[in-house]
Amino acid sequence: MNYTENVSKKLNELLEKNYDAEAGYIAAKDNVKSSSLKNFFKERATDRYDFGHELKEEIRSFGEKPDKGTSLKGDAHRVWMNLKSTFSSDSDEVVLKEAIRGEKKALEDYNEILKEVDLPASTRSLLEKHRSSVQAALDYVKTIKDFA
Template identity: 60%
Template structure:
């Protein structure tokens, strides 16, 4: 496999995860009643949509085709989240827990791709910017969960 294909495959995996996160955040915004949480989740969905476009540009720069949709694991996770929130007495808490889990996994996935020291600087910069934004979101979600716990 050519180097450009290898990098594009890794970027396509991140792209797929961003599609999943975008859908997951839209779903989360529908599940909660708190307007601040709805706004936060909608902002995260928009952010992940934007990340997807940035990743598509990087993939095309490698001469490869971007993936078109979300993964079956993302679809399964949203189904699980739907089931979990339908049985939970505190929907906000359940949704925040899932958001934390998803953001932690995303940061780890970005870190894994960033271990490739042969990434072009422009690609590395895009990935670091996205990872840092996700990490910042993770901290905000954790703070929201703590606030929910202390209500």
């Protein structure tokens, strides 16, 4: 596998995780009562949708083909989250905990790819921008949870 294919493969894995996160945020929005949380999760879903399109363009810039769709693991996690929030008396807190867990994992995923020494400047810049947004969302969710 050449370098371009290797980077594209990693970006495709990140793309799939962003599809999962987008779907997860949509599910989270549907599982909370608070209108401010609904708005927050809707905004995060939009961010992840946008991240997906940016990643697709970056993958195409390497002459590679972007993957489509969510992962089975992500689909199963959303079903689990829906069940937990359905049977929980405090579904907002349950969903916030899952959002924190998901954002921490997203940061790990971005940091792992950013460890690559030879990333093209456009790829590095894009991933750093995404990572900053994920970090800001994580910080915000942690703050909300602390006040909940």
